[in-house]
Amino acid sequence: MSDKPDSSPVNDAPDYASTLYLPQTDFPMRAGLPRREPEFLARWNEIDLYRKLREQGTREKRDRFVLHDGPPYANGNIHIGHALNKILKDLIVRSQQMLGKDSNYVPGWDCHGLPIEWKIEEQYRAKGLDKDAVDKVEFRKECRVFADKWIDVQRQEFKRLGVTGDWDDPYLTMSYDAEAQIAREIMKFARSGQLYRGSKPVMWSAVEKTALAEAEVEYHEKTSHTIWVKFPVIATDDPALADASVVIWTTTPWTIPANRAIAYGAHIAYGLYKVTGAPEENWAKAGDLYVVADALAEEIFKAARVESFERVAAVDPKVIKRCAHPFRGLDGANGYWDFDVPVLPADYVTDDAGTGFVHTAPGHGADDYVTYLKHKAVFAECGTTEVPHTVAEDSRYFPHVPFFAGLQIYDHKGKDGKANAAVIDKLAEVGALIARGRLKHQYPHSWRSKAPLLFRNTPQWFIAMDKPVAILDGKTLREVALTAISKTEWVPESGENRITGMVENRPDWVVSRQRAWGVPITVFVHKETGELLADDRLDQAIAESFEAEGADAWYQNDPAFYLAPLGYDPAEYERVDDILDVWFDSGSTHSFNMETRPDLAVNRIVDGGRDQVMYLEGSDQHRGWFQHSLLEACGTRGRAPFDIVLTHGFVLDEKGMKMSKSMGNVVAPQDVIKDSGADILRLWVAASDYADDLRIGKEILKTFVETYRKLRNTIRWMLGSLHHYKPAEAVDPAQMPELERFVLHRLAELDEAIREAYRRFDYKRVIFLLNGFMTSDLSAFYFDVRKDTLYCDPPSSLARKSALTVIDRCFDCVVTWIAPILCFTAEEAWLTRHPDALSVHLETFPEVPAGWRDAALAERWARVRRVRRVVTGSLEIERNAKNIRSNLDAAPIVHVTDPELLAAVEGLNLADICITSDLTLRSDEGPADAYRWDDVPGVAVVFARAQGTKCARSWKISPDVGTDPDYPDVTPRDAQALRELKAMGA
Template structure:
């Protein structure tokens, strides 16, 4: 029976209908802001901190990876912050003191770029503005977006210390960032080097790997001749009476603009690559190859080169051995070029390179030490000269012959003329062997979205393999070994695949580029000796007293003070002669800022952590090369170990088809859009229903499914609330006096208690919610509520069955609201306040209630598993009769159930099986079932013969029973007659 039908029952025979003002329609978009205001008024976060002051609760610290203070939140932000909130709330309710200090990354290029755009729109030049004034405009811009984003995060239901977040631009934060940098200065890992770094010509600054994203890009590709001018060990001459001199080594590159900077060619003979010299015998129209010329390429790639150069035929080729390659001298392709002014009239050595493969190209690698890390490393090994042909804006130096002033990448991020000019020059010089276009993945700035180049420029680096003698060598004496040992020994990864990813990145990474050529950031607080070389031992001023002065100044006035006239003199006077030193004006990589947050948040704040370590860092998978990575390197340089004990990573957000979200595709889903239509709890439930360890899909149809799951869960809570109206402690029934059905529900709760606690501890929110949702929809709604509805509506208030059921509903209420509160923060608050209204009442001030382990009863659970199996067969048999319109309701039936298994038979006979099946009567028998009996293949040994119930229909409970009409109250059964008094 159901409430809707009972409400039409005869008013002379009242039943105990559910009473609750908890609405079926949630109205979350309109009602959630009210709960947010209420939480703010009663100060829930602060009250939870007060609750922990007695020291009995173990702290749990999730350290917030700072979002960037620039722009409205996207769905990835929502996913990230909601996951963090799941963890903070669940850890708190599990008995911890779960602290959450939100923070923001405030320095860096995106904000600086926005201010520059404003200047350009007004026709102003950034360089004409006082740097302190410019930085203050950047600060003001960041402050505005922090206020906006804070409200957007709070609207998601995220709890935390919103009144006092951390900002990387706070004076204390800037002071600590500078102090952490100066620790690198003092421990000897800081150095200035001139090496190729990823460079943005548009933004005129170096970028870290974490600031780079890869997009498809169409590049010019060229095959270029390097004439052989000498061979020390000419194996070809010895064997064939000829010589390799006069042949050409052919290289392949997708960066023609780097050819002027070539200083060597690398081969991979030592890597197992075999080379041969081929003589061209026939070419097709349009080929740049010449009949009779000899070229040297890798044998494995010969056919590819032949096709690219439109060569119709060549000879079989003769092997060229390693001795010949190692002793070979080449000419630069521009040697003797008209207008070259002798710039490229030098010999080009052939060198062995470990990085050379025969996967693509020709098996030879054109080497420009100033424009690639492999090239640079080869240059270091063999003493190759560096070049300085490319300026900060991505153009050649103006005095470079032939190409001076030409842009590689323009200020607008487009391709400049440099590539085409080089291709034309190579063709004119007879060096171009073939050309084409290649679409491939290419690095771009994640801010300007413009292509990048590798460019040699003086930068400041942290040496990650240099030994450190700082007394913190437990996990190694270099940054790299400390980082790798931390990963292997100290950090728990969720999912575990994150360990290998971060480990491989740390294992293979080069030194950390710390410097940026920008204005908005924390400066590299160091001084260099005038006239000294970077390799000189006194090049850097290392003085603790100077460092202390800088730290004090930053604490008092912030990092802007570094740019005030006379600051250098103020810092150095009385310690060293200020005129002997130059002040460095590069700013720190913002990843150093965020990597240092452990120091000014975890270490320095009262709500940080006692040991300066976080229990968890949580961000997207891209942060293995971002914040996880930089925090690890930074802390290993200054703390000697990782700043975190746990790392959790989540995937990216995609649309419903699995496509990356893009404004141009029109498939983005904004958090506010979802909140306005469904409410924040639906967005939170989407996160809980998803496997965050992989990429997550979201869209209209997915959200509709989430909303449907929410409605079903909401109706479960509404049922509990309605049937608990007026429940008082005097009504509570001891567990030992409860019927088996209630004891079975308590058994399931004891099982769930363990599963929920383990799930939350393991950050398995999908598993937690799925278990709870299945319990609510299958165990409760489809079984327990269905069976006990009759008892709750029709039994007398003092009946054991009704008291037991209401006691269990109260127990369910307290556990389900607590278990679901970290996920459905608004809805569970609404459920809680429906029962316990009050000025300071909140589910979020509760812990998850203890659940007695002695509720576990495996024999009872096994018995009721059998009963439920038999019930399935009865229910299915009655559905057949209902569909055929033989009956309208199950209470019109009195089926006969034939059971073969003796244990199941005994189980069914030990309970009121008619009540379990919601029939007016039932007969259970071991007699063999007739052939026509109804059966379910998946439940063997149980068969049902349909029979109609005999007697009159009770006007109150609607059961059809023989005794109806024989009592004081007409048309009632004995139970209802007694209940009516």
């Protein structure tokens, strides 16, 4: 039955089209999302939807589900990764609310730290100004203004995505109350003894002049110098080694001046090798004796351009006690390198590359530093009593380093300075170099300036990972964090192993930064003893000043402002001016968000309650926000701040490539919204496997536009049909035809599956289930079958009323089920159907009676649909051959031998189900040339043309047309409909 019968009068025939119950709706076929979506945003703002959702949760005493926002940096327009993140959060918040929770989302922003400070510095550099010459408080004010600007920009861009939340009262790490609470949190670590000042090598950015945490580091390809250097053996238990040298290999020649040891692997086979042939000009000379790993000897001598060599003997590296630094005893060095270099075992040494010996500079490497701590007594015996400081914050050698003082490793743009070349030249000059080269490898870079980093020994503030503390019942922070990880639900589950490995192996947390824009480490240190000043009154005074003036108070007020009123002599104490790692800020957000706002207060599952807190960010946050939030909360509260942690992947282009402006493959969410609407982006997010990296591009978006179009048209058809629905005429399921009861069964099945998918945050399954139901079960089957009944049956028809009742139930279910995803479209559809309603987003998912489930009926209709597929397949061939214009021209003969299929279709009006004017069912094989389908054995179809006259109203062909004398050009069914309509005055 077509949706649009020919209504033009023929031979003065009646206009029967006006007597049909055709769909009528103001819900347009073309969505016009870019234009319509802002209208709904304005409406939600007008009715204060967010506040009504909170009132609903309080009024109904719902369990709380809090999605605590991982704060983005307020430093630019949002990108497609932001859109993925915020939309995914909104899917969760909306769906949890519709599942019956009080699901709250308070957006937040990370306002401190290098991303913003760096932008202000760029502005200074563009004007030729020196940031260090500006008053620190004035500089901080500029950072605050910059952050405020971008918060407003991003707020509007996030809202445009359809994200619901408390946009009028977000949390900001730079608000005065937040800065005061961050200070309280670091002071808790100080009072518990977990905060300490130490000197160890940390990742250092010479460009940004600050230490960086591992979470702020990314790895890029870099071409480095490589050198092979000989260290003469000066103490050994083996006389054969008296004239030999241990050879090391490094990709950081600039660290050679800081060398204090050599490490070897106890499991590696080493040998004494003699150069037997080499060019005259070669650095490696004939007769030289080198100790190297056997597995690497050939590679080493090839690099050294040695023509021939021989293995003299095996070497146990334990017999090598001491070596000399290559610069030992040089004129002009003033004895700087006149110490012994111990040869020590280390389990990190391999023979995969290099020489099998690792040059060890405790001031410039994590493993090197650990080796120093482990063998500190040996180092002392060799003349090294402390970790050397050789490189300053700008990556220049300190003035006390002979030969290289003032030379820079990286310049202010991150380019190689003169240090490497100078060291290499000096090694060659003193005869310590045997080979050099270049190597492309992955090297740590700052994720902000993109400049390469260096390990640099510098005094920093740390939070101890392995110190037992009283407030943790004698456990260490690492132990408490690992226990908390095991009690958390990780989505996907692989997240647990990922973060467990990171926490198991991470070093102490470097929380200090040598920058200006952030919350200071609010402690005072006694100048003589180095002890932290512990006084609860001091902590309170600091926090109160921050609440009144913000963290600027630390710099605006003299130390005496805090110390003198409490009876302390300011001259005896040093005020720490380092700021906190920005991860400490964001890691503390639970303390000034969930613990202070009444609308976010929870009695979590870990405390025996039923409320839940979720953290959701990209998978890189296992080392970032997730981990630092975990450590901050565990260190101060002994537990994680979350119950559930969900991670998503990153967004790539259609080819799986990282997006880059230079490559021209960037997809901006603003452009997608302008062209197609935010609901298309939301559909893309929901339908994608967020646990993996996602792809997006024009062609991919086209498929989602098409999917959306089909879903929208299904909703539109339901709305059009429901124009004729009268709730008072609703039919009890028990009185409905089988087909309607089958659709109700499908609704009951879907209700359970969709709720479970939403509970498991599996949105791609929600889309899969809904798309299949709406396009296959409804549009392509149920609606197709029932169009004739809905359009043409008499007003009194039970089948018609039953179909309308089922469509009404389908509409309510489908639109609410899809509302968390297509939030704008669902709202438009809901208000079209229920114009007096406030919002679909104030609804919960409809309760679907369990009694609608009927497995036996479902099985029968699955078989009916299999037979129908064979019939419709045969008719498609006839239409393509131009033998018929529509299925109503046909009256096929259907041969069914499969007993189960035959039993399923017997007793049903198979002609209506197959949308033919007539159909004959036979229980035999059928002729050999009948149409068959391999997927449905036991069914054969023979085409036959329908006999009779075409009904002028329904277009069915029937011999019964004309049997009613009052309506001679229609079937008796249509005559009855016309009679009833006439009686109603229609």
